[in-house]
Amino acid sequence: MDELNYKNYRIEAENICVDYHGKVALYDANLKLKAGQICGLVGMNGAGKTTFFNALTGFVNISKGKIRINGESLRIAQQDQSIAYVPQSEGIDSQFPVSVWDVVMMGRYGSMNILRSPRESDIQAVKDAIERVDLMELSSTPIGNLSGGQRKRTFLARAIAQRASILLLDEPFAGVDIRTEKLISELFMQFKNEGKTILLSTHDMIHVREFCDLVLLINKTVVAYGETSEVFTPENITSTFGGMSPDVLFGPES
Numbered sequence: 001m002d003e004l005n006y007k008n009y010r011i012e013a014e015n016i017c018v019d020y021h022g023k024v025a026l027y028d029a030n031l032k033l034k035a036g037q038i039c040g041l042v043g044m045n046g047a048g049k050t051t052f053f054n055a056l057t058g059f060v061n062i063s064k065g066k067i068r069i070n071g072e073s074l075r076i077a078q079q080d081q082s083i084a085y086v087p088q089s090e091g092i093d094s095q096f097p098v099s100v101w102d103v104v105m106m107g108r109y110g111s112m113n114i115l116r117s118p119r120e121s122d123i124q125a126v127k128d129a130i131e132r133v134d135l136m137e138l139s140s141t142p143i144g145n146l147s148g149g150q151r152k153r154t155f156l157a158r159a160i161a162q163r164a165s166i167l168l169l170d171e172p173f174a175g176v177d178i179r180t181e182k183l184i185s186e187l188f189m190q191f192k193n194e195g196k197t198i199l200l201s202t203h204d205m206i207h208v209r210e211f212c213d214l215v216l217l218i219n220k221t222v223v224a225y226g227e228t229s230e231v232f233t234p235e236n237i238t239s240t241f242g243g244m245s246p247d248v249l250f251g252p253e254s
């Protein structure tokens, strides 16, 4: 692939492998995503989805393969804050006395000086992000007092405040009510229109069909990858889920 073409990809993972203490969690996995694309990452429990996210953020080391973000090394992406990651469950202790505002402000830390004193632009970015997830009324509430769905929206706002071009979201719809699900779906369509690149894991077939342009089916390696309309077939889903049919997995309407 020539260098110019290379630069067109926001995310490029080529034959990546990850092992934990010699046990293989992911091997020969490939992914290429451009600006404005939404890709669903689908696989059963333990298939390597979180590992894939962790490899793309540099949280775990790859033992083989290559990752390029915006045509550059992962180190540069980490420096310029171009990737925001929203994990499935957050590591922040819910008893820790931080408010919604404080958590969202953390999304600005990477672009602040060592004293972390917010500039007007940081304050505006936090305000905009909280408004977008409709949490303004709760902005001074400690995160320990929020519901699971409100907390999820808070961490999504943190990613928005970071103004990253790439969003990695581990199970963004898990445990949220219909209203939050709708709000998150609408946000994703806005992100797409803004040219952001989104990789999200989900166990929900409807979400994949509804707004994922591409789908990556994994079971420790890539089972199938491509446009959702072509790749998200009952045969491929069955192979991904160890031989179980979509009807058994998701009900007869799937």
Ligand SMILES: Nc1ncnc2c1ncn2[C@@H]1O[C@H](COP(=O)(O)OP(=O)(O)OP(=O)(O)O)[C@@H](O)[C@H]1O
Pocket (backbone or CB within 6 Å): 020, 024, 025, 043, 044, 045, 046, 047, 048, 049, 050, 051, 052
């Ligand atoms: N830190 C770790 N140390 C050792 N093994 C790990 C570690 N993290 C994950 N694994 C193993 O790697 C494999 C892939 O795990 P991973 O968390 O990536 O799966 P997943 O697809 O995200 O699963 P789920 O849908 O349950 O979240 C599993 O076998 C898991 O036990």
